[in-house]
Amino acid sequence: MVEYPEIDRYSSLDSPMHRFDPRAKLIAFTILIFSIVLLPNLKLALIGLLASILFLIASKLPLRFALQHIKWVFLFVVPFIIIMPFTVNGTEIFSFYGLTMTYEGLEYGILVAVRAISAVILVLPMIATTRFDITIKALAKLKMPNMLVQMFMFTYRYIFVFVVEFQRTWRAMAARGFKLKTNVYALKTIGKALGTLFVRSYERGERVYQALRSRGYTGSPKTLVVFKMHVLDYILAGTIIGFAVSLHIIPLYLHS
Amino acid sequence: MKREAITVRNLSYSYPDGTKALEDVNLEVYEGERIALVGPNGAGKTTFMLHLNGTLRGTEGQVEIFGKSVDTMRREEIVKEVGLVFQDPDDQLFMPTLFDDIAFGPINQGLKEYEVRERVEKAISSLGLSGYEDRSPHHLSFGEKKKASLAAVIAMEPRILVLDEPTANLDPRSRTELIGIINELNEREGITMVIATHDVNAIPELADRIYALNRTIIETGTPHEIFFDGKLLKQNNLDVPDVFKLFEVLRCFGFNCEKLPLSLDEAISGLTTVIETEGGHIHLHIHEHTHEGVKEWRNKYGHHVPK
Amino acid sequence: MKREAITVRNLSYSYPDGTKALEDVNLEVYEGERIALVGPNGAGKTTFMLHLNGTLRGTEGQVEIFGKSVDTMRREEIVKEVGLVFQDPDDQLFMPTLFDDIAFGPINQGLKEYEVRERVEKAISSLGLSGYEDRSPHHLSFGEKKKASLAAVIAMEPRILVLDEPTANLDPRSRTELIGIINELNEREGITMVIATHDVNAIPELADRIYALNRTIIETGTPHEIFFDGKLLKQNNLDVPDVFKLFEVLRCFGFNCEKLPLSLDEAISGLTTVIETEGGHIHLHIHEHTHEGVKEWRNKYGHHVPK
């Protein structure tokens, strides 16, 4: 019904990506993702895709896990691959009941898809190779505003609690013969179940606040986490950022 | 021999994340029996119970209810046979009023309105909740919520009731009340009961037979058989009722009886019988093995309190 | 006389929605004492505990910790004195890993990093949780979560520990373990304890004195005093340990002892003493008042099971 987030399931493996300092990793890959999604043509995008795949391989994440996380983007990209070829004007490939498929359109559709897929692939070496709480702590070290850091921390923690809670409510409904259909009765009933979830979460929020206060919370919890940049981290981050920038700069020279 | 109400064969289950919660579980419950399911935290009691009404489906093995496999039964059929009461009543009470909540099951069963009303009324009155129909479950006390969640399930008139930790977090009076209600449902309506509990002192009053579960079924037997098996108990983080422990102590002082009592009522009748058969009195004294016996007894339960 | 650790005077509290949860509560706890707070569901135990560290502030009356009013104390001061362990460990384990969670309090106390690490290590090892530092709470069993939430509080080294239903939902071994840990903290570190619980069988092992709460303080006394007061118990949905009940029964059979034991250990020493003073043996027999006595006893506890 509802599943746990398991993005950091394989964060305890060992690979160059796992050893990469989390702060440097976040910055370098974010820049690379921005770089790739803004690439103007298919050739460059394919280079980006290739690089993304290499990073994924370097992360040693199991293929099945990777595919599970990547598959969603296809759902979003498919309409583009199908529709673009018929809506972008250009050189005709073939015509079909008045629909014209163009070369430019096809290329554009594929470009969008390649950029989207590369970006999703890169999220894995960036996020899935670090325990998620450490990623949040890295964001804190990178000066993300404290209020947002706290929200990430607590929200992430309580997602797990509520997944379990909602699963139980859902099972209790099923145990009394409820079946999920798309009719008004079922939807209203789901509304009530969700209402229950929200009421409980609100009450839990109050208790959590009380528990926080009981442990001296004054609005800005800190954590103990030691990050240490090694020479290798600088080199790796420098290389990735350099690559990201050169994807945009080198073609300028090649064209001129 | 009575009919089998629940038959479980070689049931195994792993959660999607790989946790092996159940492994090769075999069990049978006869019609009208009251079964206690005991086992340490994380033993798989809750997981097992979710299989009894098909909420979870084993990766292997099968579950039969009155001879029919749950795999082949339709949801409505299973739900009519097996009522599941969850540990945390808040998981189960999700309608804005108690009436709506209790009516939820019967409505899903497709009953007519007057039948639904009848069912709700009966369930409410048998749990002593009359007058609470329009209250919101969120505003009830914990004990009332527990009763309400039981009412919501018995309104569906299942032949089997599965209860997850019915006495947890209840104050003593509510606990006694709930035990009384459960036994009454068993006696009056003949409902078969499966009860997971950590409350060992309640077991003698609540169960005819115990299954000890720790991922797989370790042992089954009457409360007397199970509570006598010190090794089994120790290996599975289990405990025995205090009354039983005390009579073990009394035995060290020379009290002589065949069957150690588990509950207070058994203790009274036990004492009476022994006194009658032993010619009017029982003699307690310190004999040569008393201190040794007490020491052994302490070891058995790992009592930490210094003498 | 020992110092007063907690002094509560005329404390009243109503929730914003108007529920009067506490009314004119008066109570004092001496340093190093272990207090059990008993009362039916909804009696206000949890509400009361939230006042002890200033999380809730009474609409009337006041709470003093070691002679200082919580109203005038700064948050950090109160938190250093009073550690509160919540009933549901998920309310309290709000950080993503066990280490962060246990370190949370000490960091807020402004300790240096190495001190924080020391505190965490000590708390973790005294609860037997070594090796769990990097685990997230949702991968822990219920019993482990309970221990973790206690570790998180003792890492702050409070002089007073307030525990809300520490034994609920635990399997018997975890329960025994937790009781042992609580008592050790009391003995070794001299921590004052206030424990709300429905688990009457644990009270003799856990508490020197009982406060019976039902919106207001009904009574206070040693476990013996409270458990002897049948009327008080009945009026407040309370119960007594099974061992005590059983000795009441034994008394009907002619067992003669001044102070009925509440726990198994007391029972053993009680039996030994009585045997020694009575010249080597105890005589149990059915005398003219036995049956009457048993009947009265049944009435007292409203036992529903037919003879």
Added chain:
Amino acid sequence: MVHISDGILSLPVLAAGWAIAIALIAVALWWSKKKGNIDEEIPKLSVMTAAFFVASLIHIPVGPTSAHFILNGLVGVTLGILALPAIFIGVVLQAVLFQHGGITTIGINTVNMGIPALIAFCIFKWGNKRGMMLTRKDLSAGIFGALAGGVAVFLAVVFTAFSLILSGKEAFSAVAILLTVAHIPIIVIEAIVTGSIVVFLLRVKPELIGGLGGDEK
């Protein structure tokens, strides 16, 4: 599916998304800090956000496929202006935990769902003030809750479609239309569900409605 993935939008749209999102979040946090005790709100807000996040993981059958709840209308109705940081957190977590949406599009996705949430909040408040004239309070809450829920999703879809169209290529308009049409059943579903949640909350926990941090309590 109103989370746009990476690789589709143009730089100006992405940049504008981030700029507006950051500005709105800053204003929201500043505003609630000024009005009340934000320290107290943060843990509660986070826990609520977790609940909304979990709710949005639920998929329900729609014809042959299934859809996820969006519930941005409800987030608006319950959290008020704090809906913005909540939605931001949700969007980020969706992107990094489940790869729904993208990294570069976090800004624009926050805007596309957040602004409709605020509009839903306003509709609900305004509507309920008028609606008090109806004889039954929960009827009015139900109607305007449903309206808020439906409108919020509708606007989110429209905003998303516009983001696509604004990204240059008029060719995207076909996708945008497809997206909008595909969401019609979801709008109806969200309206019904949001309406019934609001009615439920009004009965059971009325303080949950009308913006956390409680203006006009």
